[in-house]
Amino acid sequence: MLSPADSLAPEWLVVPDDVNELPAAVWPASTARDGDGVLQIAGIPTTVLAETYGTPLLVIDEDEVRSRARAFRVAFDAAASDHGTTAQVYYAGKALLTTTVARWVVDEGLRVDVCTGGELEVALAAGVAPSSLGFHGNNKSVAELERAVAVGIGTIIVDSAIEIERLAAITARTDAVQRVLVRVISGVHAETHDFLATAHEDQKFGFPLAEAEQAVARIREIPGLDFVGLHCHIGSQIFGVAGFRESASRVLELHAALLEGGPVPQLNLGGGFGIAYTSVDDPTPIETLAGEIVDAVAEGCEARGIAIPALSFEPGRAIVGTAGVTIYEVGTTKDVALESGATRRYISVDGGMSDNARPALYGAQFSARLASRTGEGAAQLSRVVGKHCESGDIVVDHEYLPADVAPGDLLAVPATGAYCAPLASNYNHVPRPPIVAVRDGRSTVIVRGETIADVLSRDAGIGASEIHR
The missing domain is CATH 2.40.37.10 (Lyase, Ornithine Decarboxylase; Chain A, domain 1)
Incomplete structure (x- = not known):
């Protein structure tokens, strides 16, 4: 009672x-x-x-971070290899970024994702190779973009038409060539156990699918920009793979269409993998996530008669949270x-x-x-x-x-x-x-x-x- x-x-x-x-x-x-x-x-x-x-005191277990980072790398490597492609895992630095944590995840074979000039500087101070960095953000300033291009950052995830033109001007002025991904909104939003699929999603990040082809066409016109693929992130603290499967299917439609105008070597499906905060939370095992998500991409590519691209993922909370x-x-x-x-x-x-x-x-x-x-x-x-x-x-x-x-x-x-x-x-x-x-x-x-x-x-x-x- x-x-x-x-x-x-x-x-x-x-x-x-x-x-x-x-x-x-x-x-x-x-x-x-x-x-x-x-x-x-x-x-x-x-x-x-x-x-x-x-006290208060935040304690971080180094072995826990390392083992989870390693588990993500091994799981996605194996899943990608099963389908004849490769996978890169980026640690989403916004979850917790210090120079020490950055060194741990790089030691375990991960790359690092940053989303501001400050996070970029932390990663550089940690000794992370600029070529191993991805740069997110919906409002990257000209100064932030200039710094990223100057240090030779691996990829910039482009978020708006204005940003494309900013990068065009920077690369023309500096005679640089910058690799870019285009962030798209798939219309799939997932949180924990459930996901919602709509024609339009009201959020500040990325290009709607209907506008992405035009953005890619503009990038392909610019000598200083090298379009290398698409990026999509559907939410946070996600359990299960249903949302990832639906989102991948939608993005692959765009991916296939873009292949008619040139190569699209990469597909980044973001992160958002959930962890347990309470005893009743039941997060999906890393191996299951990797296997089923990559399987879904492979099935989608086969159905469209296209080759499976190189894949990327961006876990953050799932590596450092617990x-x-x-x-x-x-x-x-x-x-x-x-x-x-x-x-x-x-x-x-x-x-x-x-x-x-x-x-x-x-x-x-x-x-x-x-x-x-x-x-x-x-x-x-x-x-x-x-x-x-x-x-x-x-x-x-x-x-x-x-x-x-x-x-x-x-x-x-x-x-x-x-x-x-x-x-x-x-x-x-x-x-x-x-x-x-x-x-x-x-x-x-x-x-x-x-x-x-x-x-x-x-x-x-x-x-x-x-x-x-």
Whole structure:
């Protein structure tokens, strides 16, 4: 029989048999509890990490990143080879890009996708070969395009007619030849389990299929541009392959038509592969994704009587998301009585929407576990919230945690490796936390945490002698 508090839980949230259990799908493979019940990552107790680096703290398991990057490369290599073609895997840097992470994925045989001038500079600072970079973005500035062409970037994914003309002028002025892909909108939008196929999709990225042929024709007229193929991305956090199959079919129609005017050697089907954020999430295995997506492309090419092109994919979250765990310290707990007769437990931690904006932005769901010990209380429906002056500052909306969680305890929130640090802010003048890599019992700071002094350093009014009215 449900308690009044349990009635507040969403249908998907199940009361765990063991509130201290660590569901494998949402944690790095190296995560375990030691003999004292302390959660460890890569052999390092979270209590030691918190004592050494403070909280909040984003911990990234290096082996988890490397193994997932390697798994994507191997799976797509094998699937492509089965059909007599090749596959390239680009790490989508927007998920989490530091020089260290860039080096890890390149070590594992991946290329890197960037989408701003800043991300380009991080990749270059990491020593990534410019020829191994792809450059996305719907509003690349002239300066960004000039820099990309100057360093010899591998491909630029063209997003608008204006960008084509910008590149035409840059390559004419510099006597360069730049390889480009054209991003198209297939009309397929996929999120998690479902996808929607329409004739037109209302979004800021890419060319509608009906306009793409004209864009490619213009590119083929420009001596400084080398058209090498099409790009399509259908969404994020996708489970299953139905959306990819439908999108590939639509893009291959355009691909076949473009072959009448010249070669179209590449097809990039983007990324968006989902991960588990909660115990009920069931992401599609990497090998299944690779095999079935490449099979769909091969079938589509065979039906149209054309050769299968070289393929590219851009996983980001699926490589780094599960590798990340954020550690917080509990500050206060509060039981709030509701009119329904239920009581909601609020657990406040020392971070929040400044280090993980995804719940506030997208209603994203996360999990949490007591990390500094095992709980002895019964499972209690709880909401983990941050310290910011916003009612929407929620870290974990619904979770069963031990009833004895108390101030000073550490909580760990898994699957925070993707999009948490990149979206971090200084809201309420809170410094952004450090990012620490762990491997084989060792920890290393890969992004320094900010101090209050860092946050205040941008305020040009500090030290002013008077107030101007």
